[in-house]
Amino acid sequence: MTYQITKEINIHHQDDGWFYQLNTDEYGTVEVSYYVLRDGKETQVGISFYIPKDCIDTFIRVLEELK
Numbered sequence: 001m002t003y004q005i006t007k008e009i010n011i012h013h014q015d016d017g018w019f020y021q022l023n024t025d026e027y028g029t030v031e032v033s034y035y036v037l038r039d040g041k042e043t044q045v046g047i048s049f050y051i052p053k054d055c056i057d058t059f060i061r062v063l064e065e066l067k
Helices: 053-066
Strands: 008-013 018-024 030-038 041-044 049-051
Touching (some): 049 053
Antiparallel strands (some): 008 018, 018 030
16 A cells, blocks of 8 residues: 655635645645635635745745745
8 A cells, every 4th residue: 555645734814715725745846726715615716836845945035035
């Protein structure tokens, strides 16, 4: 039997009804998806984007600079 261990983190904005969902795969790639709540359903808006494992630190540094 083969196992896959993944991690999922959600960032919710309770008042506005949107959230980001971040998942990792078996290679450490992070998938970022954006959702909104419409009529009580979670609807993905746009497309997901992927951050390779070896780029995550750089991505975080850039976000910190934009903060």
